[in-house]
Amino acid sequence: MAEGITYLCPGCGAYLRYDGGQGKWVCDYCDSSYTKEELEQRGAKTENSGYTVSSGDSGKTETVDFACEENVAEGKDQEHLRAYSCPNCGAEIVTDDVTAATFCVFCGNPTVNPQQFSGKYHPSAMIPFATDKKQAQEAFLKLCKGKKLLPKGFTSQQRLEKITGVYVPYWLFDCKADFDYHATGENHLIWSDGDYDYTKTDLFHIHRAGTMDFENIPLDASENMEDALMDALEPFDFTKVEPFDMRYLSGYLAEKYTYEPKDLFERMKDRVSRGIENRASEEGRRYDVVHSVQCNTNYKSDHQAYLLLPVWMLVSNFKGKKYLFAMNGQTGKIVGELPCDTGRSVTWFLLIFVIVFVVAFLLVWLIGGVMA
Known part of the structure; x- marks a missing residue:
């Protein structure tokens, strides 16, 4: 059994995520937000290189366990896959053996596996996110702006949602x-x-x-x-x-x-x-x-x-x-x-060719008419 951690909102008990734009931990369910100091005051603390999770104003803490099945897939190319059971909805999460933090694609529950950061894999430091997903989406749209030959739907909302912080x-x-x-x-x-x-x-x-x-x-x-x-x-x-x-x-x-x-x-x-x-x-x-x-x-x-x-x-x-x-x-x-998109390239080329041809034809016709 591998130990996983989900950080819970002291107000409503839903999961928290860190928002780099605000520099706070936010709850998407009750719209609460907390600084690091506020979380510590509400009961969050460290234990054995991991964190126990505050689950309410009482200061009660909860450590969430989730099942870990080694080498869930057969075959040499898949021997490094791991399967986890989401502590929130029970869905199976499949990752590789180097992933240390992830989230459930079904309920969005973020989960950290502290065992991946134990021993020699324990980082000495980090730089937290200082930007949020909305800023990343806006930057992507700015990069794509004016690019007429992009594949259709390349800047769709569905694709924007796939931008992930790592x-x-x-x-x-x-x-x-x-x-x-x-x-x-x-x-x-x-x-x-x-x-x-x-x-x-x-x-x-x-x-x-x-x-x-x-x-x-x-x-x-x-x-x-x-x-x-x-x-x-x-x-x-x-x-x-x-x-x-x-x-x-x-x-x-x-x-x-x-x-x-x-x-x-x-x-x-x-x-x-x-x-x-x-x-x-x-x-x-x-x-x-x-x-x-x-x-x-x-x-x-x-x-x-x-x-x-x-x-x-x-x-x-x-x-x-x-x-x-x-x-x-x-x-x-x-x-x-x-x-x-080469298909769109051809379309734009033909469109420009037709416009240039029509303009040239009209110019020749007008000049011919004047000379006559």
Whole structure:
């Protein structure tokens, strides 16, 4: 039996979800809202790395259990699926073995599985959502605005409702890099005496060496996320980081990491190397041409922190290809790719062709009439 947690409204006993726009826990049934301090005053407290749940003004707490069946599906591709029974309506919820927070698609009940965040999977910190679903929907509509070739119904209300808040696992790296940079710089002087053109080329050896320190390099630690997309959502404001609190997960999806820091070391080096070469090459701006660049770097990372960062996501499939929209749940920055309906493209092309043909025909007819 696995233990799951649902946070209950102190006023009516319905479930609570965290609303990033308000920065409060809200109840969709009685329209109550609570700050973190108000929840603690009403009886919510921590116990064994999990939370017991306040169920009323009396301060009574309730821990909700739900059944967990291991490897519910047969076959190698489905061996990591898990089935849970919703503590509210009893429906079966099927997730993978890295999902730590989810909600029932039948009753909407948000549930957190604290066992997924136990031991080495316990995050040291998190950045709570600072935007809400409505803001994510508005950002998606703004991205799609004016795109005439989108598939029909791509911005329907049904699709907007599929935008989901996800706490994505990240590793934050601190890194010290010792670099030794060598390059050749050229300056060209060109002149003419009327008969001949001359070019003088001066060659210079550029050498820079030193140590650079990098802090809080974020790398997503989930194999389910596209690395380039997650990188494009940066920056996050790490001055707003909070100690890990499972109550912030209520109403969102959340995953535990699938990549260890050692698995991300090469990605970390690639990101750091770009910063080193940009800084080391600053002296090259004094020259017309810089070539034969060599930069030898030793990287050392003694500290990595595991935390959760907020992302709004929408995955769309169109003609066998996946299109992903994402919004930084803290800053509101958006990235994404939109599909193009070739059928609508042809329609628009024919429409424009007909309009241009008719206008051209009328112009020729008018000009011919005037000349006659």
